[in-house]
Amino acid sequence: xxxxxxxxxxxxxxxxxxxxxxxxxxxxxxxxxxxxxxxxxxxxxxxxxxxxxxxxxxxxxxxxxxxxxxxxxxxxxxxxxxxxxxxxxxxxxxxxxxxxxxxxxxxxxxxxxxxxxxxxxxxxxxxxxxxxxxxxxxxxxxxxxxxxxxxxxxxxxxxxxxxxxxxxxxxxxxxxxxxxxxxxxxxxxxxxxxxxxxxxxxxxxxxxxxxxxxxxxxxxxxxxxxxxxxxxxxxxxxxxxxxxxxxxxxxxxxxxxxxxxxxxxxxxxxxxxxxxxxxxxxxxxxxxxxxxxxxxxxxxxxxxxxxxxxxxxxxxxxxxxxxx
Numbered sequence: 001x002x003x004x005x006x007x008x009x010x011x012x013x014x015x016x017x018x019x020x021x022x023x024x025x026x027x028x029x030x031x032x033x034x035x036x037x038x039x040x041x042x043x044x045x046x047x048x049x050x051x052x053x054x055x056x057x058x059x060x061x062x063x064x065x066x067x068x069x070x071x072x073x074x075x076x077x078x079x080x081x082x083x084x085x086x087x088x089x090x091x092x093x094x095x096x097x098x099x100x101x102x103x104x105x106x107x108x109x110x111x112x113x114x115x116x117x118x119x120x121x122x123x124x125x126x127x128x129x130x131x132x133x134x135x136x137x138x139x140x141x142x143x144x145x146x147x148x149x150x151x152x153x154x155x156x157x158x159x160x161x162x163x164x165x166x167x168x169x170x171x172x173x174x175x176x177x178x179x180x181x182x183x184x185x186x187x188x189x190x191x192x193x194x195x196x197x198x199x200x201x202x203x204x205x206x207x208x209x210x211x212x213x214x215x216x217x218x219x220x221x222x223x224x225x226x227x228x229x230x231x232x233x234x235x236x237x238x239x240x241x242x243x244x245x246x247x248x249x250x251x252x253x254x255x256x257x258x259x260x261x262x263x264x265x266x267x268x269x270x271x272x273x274x275x276x277x278x279x280x281x282x283x284x285x286x287x288x289x290x291x292x293x294x295x296x297x298x299x300x301x302x303x304x305x306x307x308x309x310x311x312x313x314x315x316x317x318x319x320x321x322x323x324x
Contacts, residue, residue, distance in 0.1 A: 027268050028062040029089040036067045036081050036092045038074030039159060043188025044206035044291065045253055048123050049093045051285045055276045070186040073160025074098040075108065082115035086258050088265035093122060094256045097163040100308040104316045105162045105323035118301035119255035119269045122277070123291040126226025126250050127168050127204040129156075129239070130219040135201055140223040140242045143202070147178035155181040156202040157191035161323055165191075165204035167312065168225045168249035170319050175244045195219070206251065207232060207290030225249040232290055252294075254301055270298055 035053050039045045049066055057064040069077035074095050081092040099112045110116075131137045137146055147154045158165035161184050173180055183200050185191035188209045195203045196218060203210070205219075207230055213219040214233075223239045224230050227248050239247040255273055257266060276282055277295035286293050315321075 027088075027265065028060050029087045029265065031062050032089075033057075033060075033062050033064045034067050034090040035064050036069055036077050036090060038069060038077030038093075038095055038098060040070040040187030040189045041066075041068050042192075042209070043159065044125065044208045044251070044289070045093060045095060045188070047208050047289055048253060048286060048291050051282060051289075052093075052122070052273070052276055055279055055282050056272060059276060060272055068187075073102065073163050073166075073184070075102055075106070078112065078116065079108070079110045081256070081258060082110035082112075084258060086260035088257060088261045088269065091119065091255055091257045091269060092116070093253050095163070095253050096251055096308060096312075097160065097166075099254070099256070100305055101162040101164075101167065101312045101316070102323075103309065104313045105321065112305075115259050116256040117259040117261065117266055118298050118305065119257060119266055120273050120277070120298065121294040121296045121301050121304065122253040122255055122273075123286060124250055124252040124294050125206060125291050126224045126230065126238075127165050128207050128210060128224050128230065128233075128236070128290075129168075129172075129202060129222045130195070130205050130210050130214065131202045131222060132195055132198050132200075133218055133220055134198055135220075137222070138220060140237065140239070143222050144176050144178060147176070147180055151179040152181060154178075154202065155183050155200050156204060157183050157185055157195055157200045158204060159188055159191060160184045160186065164249060164251040167315065167321075168204045170321055171247065171249055171315065172239065172244070174319055175247055204249075211289070230290055231287075254305070256301075266298065 035049055037045050037049045053064040053066055069080055075098045078098040081090055084090050137143050156169050169182055191203055192209055194200045210219050214221050221236045223237055223242050225239055274295040277293040283293055
């Protein structure tokens with residue numbers, strides 16, 4: 001009886017060993033991994049994704065290639081991944097807009113909840129309201145005063161309809177009782193180019209996107225949209241402390257994949273990406289661009305996405321915001 005039991009235990013251990021090594025051999029799913037980003041190269045999403053992809057590739061022994069699929073506020077990229085490969089070789093650096101805002105604005109050909117599965121939160125950061133130096137606006141108070149004197153004429157750029165930068169402007173319009181003109185772009189880089197060219201007056205930018213131009217004086221930072229001042233710009237106030245308490249419109253990017261990817265692969269991606277997001281060198285690089293890494297579990301991301309979906313849905317209804 002004892003020998004029989006030992007034999008059964010040995011068989012189970014052997015099978016378990018081969019099962020584990022088999023799983024290891026199956027990961028990464030391919031030698032070339034696609035990390036899809038829903039915005040043009042040069043913006044905050046692209047910057048963060050490239051920092052993370054480099055370390056991730058080194059850790060898993062694969063080539064992690066960034067695929068920029070801009071357009072429709074990021075929805076094109078999200079649809080691509082939601083309906084794309086199901087072997088886990090394609091992951092998405094998803095954003096707040098398509099994941100939690102767009103469902104309230106558009107009839108999407110995919111369902112962010114049903115067709116995409118959470119892996120882990122990536123990074124979180126506020127936007128920064130900047131204006132072209134030629135506008136003559138030096139402070140946030142100047143911006144609000146100019147908008148009130150020129151209703152419907154002060155235009156601001158965003159990374160697309162329904163994006164966090166768009167809703168930051170809508171929320172400010174609502175709380176400050178001003179009327180500004182929203183100008184959507186396909187990503188941070190093209191929005192920045194038009195701002196620098198004076199074709200648009202303001203932009204709810206990310207610090208990483210506008211940093212160099214703030215330093216050389218071409219752009220003037222007015223206020224950040226988070227609950228705390230940016231560590232890199234301690235003298236620039238938040239919108240909340242500038243007379244609009246409660247104002248908060250942060251941006252975030254998270255990793256998701258097709259819901260048809262096997263759970264074991266999604267769990268492994270969580271393990272590997274969280275490891276990268278906790279790496280001291282990656283943390284330092286992300287922080288230098290004003291980005292805060294927020295690694296977590298798959299269930300934590302699912303809960304956060306549900307909360308954000310409810311919050312922005314309420315704002316969109318109350319502001320009567322329509323998809324463009």
